[in-house]
Amino acid sequence: MRWLAALCLLALPAAANEQIVAGLSQSRVAITANFDGSEILIYGAVKREEPAPAAPPLQVIITVEGPEAPLVIRRKERVAGIWLNRDSVRISAAPSFYAIATTGPLDEILSATEDLRYDVSIPQVIRAVGISAEAENSQDFVEALIRIRREENSYRLAERSVSLVDETLFRTDVVLPANLTEGDYQVRMFLTRGGKVIDMQDRVIGVRKAGLERFLYAMAHEQPLLYGLVSLLLAAIAGWAASAGFKLLRR
């Protein structure tokens, strides 16, 4: 995945006159107990050696991609009057979170071939290779995945949410939701003219559980037996404390 991106960078037109100088408001997000989502400001400027060409207009596309994971999509069917899961399709990798912010309509500012090459649009980031053998109408499953994730706001396409001033300065805010998965979130920034990508930059935001969340999660996975016993002990203490406290109250 990463070497592919590096390859794409090499494939950029050598005569790229316009280059991105970019920044993030933060490159780390800590999930603490009261984590309620986080807003990341992504900003940048366009560096030029020569004056900008008059046309076609400069456009900016920014994507934020959460860690990828394999998943299963299941479809319910009615069997003997009961709705149960029947057909399923396995997706080898799909991001847990994917947000696209652009300066204009995505299909106008990015050509289909460039989309195939850089994997920008939502269907492009879902790796659904060889699923047609798994179920009939397998494309319905991928569409359902996109629909469900868009409804829960994990996948977003916000066209015209990047503001671009004088074809030089751009900025956008991406809101990371409260139910975030841990991992590295990749931020990609594209400059396009006439549907062609003329420069690309990427950055990484590290999302990590912190404090108590980190401690509990690590303990649950590294010391499962101890974790289970501590859970029991806490339950026992709470149960005893309630009955003891109530006894005091009644006295």
Next chain:
Amino acid sequence: MQLYLPIAEVSVNAFLLLGLGGIVGFLSGMFGVGGGFLITPLLLFIGVPPGVAVATGANQVVASSISGVLAQLKRKAVDFRMGMVLMIGGLVGSWAGVWVFSWMTELGQVDLFVQLSYVLFLGLIGAMMFVESARALLRARRHGGAAPVRRSHIHTWVHGLPLKMKFRASGLYISVLPPLGVGALVGFLAGIMGVGGGFILVPAMIYILGMPTKVVIGTSLFQIIFVTGFTTVVHAVNSHTVDMMLALLLIAGGVVGAQLGTQVGVKLKAEQLRILLALLVLFVAIKIALDLLLQPAELFSVTPLVLP
């Protein structure tokens, strides 16, 4: 106040969790059941993944059962020997239940399996209790409030089985096989449904084992502690699905609710309590049955696979 749950990986309102725990605790204090059959569907409803809901529900039942059994202990209403026999059956059943649970998770049918178990057992027990308590209420009304005289225990087919054992606190001399079987069934349900099984154990002890009602609740709670405790640990080790943060909030709400519920419960008549519990159990069963029978709004579901 939003709270991020480290294992469930969802952000939920802390007061909502305290409230849920409180309501369930109130009902369980009132009726003398663990309340697991309510907490699991409620957690699923607010977006906690099924695995976490079941495992954490079991952890919460441990706390409320300990609180309850301490109260019963003072009245000497716990038959420890019967509790141990039930527990041995319960541990076997619970192990099998957790095993079936992870097997069903792999097949993608765990939701269906959990829902069907709920409909089947809640429906059956709810209907039986409803009929029995409605009869008792009618009878009480006809006889001017005087309850019919009952023997300390009833002789059934259970008393003809081999391997007899004396249960002094219950005043019974019966085979160990029925308590073992009842314990195993309840443990199995605890494993797959995250419930303590009090709503099955209590009627089974009265009607199948013929135990006197006064020792039933304490003994049932005593064995539920061990079965749900064991279930919690097995889930924690096998699937890492016990969310301590979630459990603590539910427990905090639950133990306070349970004490209030007990106070209200004392003021009600036994038949009234039973008929209310029967209605509650039936309501949950019907709600889940409708989910299975009506066409869902979204036919597709997405389940992330955990990398090995």
